[in-house]
Amino acid sequence: MSAFAALGEAGYRAYTRDKTTLFFTFAFPMLFLVVFGLIFSGQDVEQSGRPYISYIAPGVLSWGVANAAVFGVGFTLMQWRRDDILRLIRMTPTPLSAILGSRYVLAVGIGVVQGVVFVAVALLPMFGLELSGGWPLAVPLLVLGVTAFLALGAIVGSFCRTPEAVAAVANCLMVPMAFLSGSFYPLDAMPSWLQTVSVVLPLRHLNDGISAALTGSGSGSDMGLAAAGLVAFAAVFGAVAFRTFRWSDRT
Template sequence: MSAFLSLSGAILKGFVRDRAAVFFAIIFPLMFLVLFGGIFTDRGQSQLDLIQVGDVTLIDQLPAEARAAFEEVFTVEESTDRAAALDEVRQGDADVVVEMRGNELVAHYTRTDQVGAAIVQGTLRSFVDGANVAVSGQPPVFSFSSQAVEDDSLQTIQYVTPGLLGWAVAMSAAFGAAATLNGWRSSKLLRRLQLAPVGTGTLVSARVAVTVGIALAQMAIFLGLGAAAFGLVLTGAWPMAVPLLVVGTLCFMAIGLLSGAVAKTTEGAVNMANFIVLPMAFLSGSFFPLDGAPGWLQAISRLLPLRHLNDGMTDVMVRGEPWSAALLPMGVLAVFAIVVTALAAKLFRWETT
């Protein structure tokens, strides 16, 4: 135990004194959290910018109730210059230009924002249908209402935080393991430790303990800052995210060990870990959702360990899923860690050749 504590303290001091390691493990990921938090916090439902060219009878003659609903969706600006209005849409300064051609409402939109264009077309079509019903004098047969499945406390930042936290932990664990292994090997420290009266198990467990401790500190800082500054609210069986994060840390430590075992220099090991982790972050939904990605890309994403870490933490921290929702991701991450660690051990060499 004394050797374990001494080694753990030495490794932790080395981490704290390495400003670059602290920056990339703690400060750099927090910059993304602050960025996304600043973008999404207190952002209400944004209105669509609509430019009305000339007289648009359908809009001008909307009943009071329908007019109120229309103004909740659109910010209306009137214009007599059709060409200038179209240029505003083309340049992204407005969402749609509408004009009347007889009894036809014509909407001009830009193809560069396909999501916004779909919303504009669907919304305007619904108002046209409503106006047709009103003109016919026939009461509507069906009505519509919508309700979110989550409560009102749910904010966009809650979906952003698990993915950013998963990426931060993956990056820190992989880079730390890769740099440590290769650095110790290059400086002959591994050979000295091999000759010292310290077992390999003690050395490995000390490195694991420090890495897991850093990951838990990252989690505490992320969640604390998110709650204090951006209104993050944890739901469901969120404490289950702790063991899930621990297993995920071990998984990405294994990736770092593999990089350190294969590369001949510390810089090469870190670059190899970065080559693995950074694309994985984009393909695993750490920065943006993959719902609109092609099926083949989503299939690849499901093979990546970071995708399972992100999905598991989102389930138990945000979606209100029970603790059992974390079991499958933990199993996948554990199997991945075992396989990659075995491969790293097979490729490991005490000396650089």
């Protein structure tokens, strides 16, 4: 078995055996869907005339996938480095690409499954999400989103030395970003200056792309711009993560 396959299998087994993490990875975004979906059931956004669910469902889905990617790799890298697992791996012929690649494949798989389960629930009559004909394009956008936020999580995991630090830094990044990017509140209802500022946030691009794909709120060019933005953020975050990566806390 190759190093990549062995690490991938180990990551999968560790993830599925942690029932608490497994449950909340899927239940946490669903909780926000239920709360906001019931609060704004049957209501439309005044500025656009579109139903709230067409904003809330794609936004919460994007945030849930991004959140899982950041926290998942952030905690893993911190724990592996703290326990000197990375240093032991470094003493083997295992390349860094196999370590990060195995986490990447696992994160993408989790993100896609999250998306399928989330959309299936949002389609229930009590929520009333209606899919557009371009909904399959949400899959590659989810993959790009996971890529960008996985790289962001790698940066967090490289700098933090305790679980508390990872949780604090990741929450400080992801919670404000969720509100400023339109995950919990429609951007159309926000001031124009705030809509402009949110363009510098990767979650805004993921929200826009997923929303356009699932609900038809944008054109193909809008999805293309969202994809390009996610690629750019993934490249920048990836470069920073590569430069800041450390095998051990001892050095």
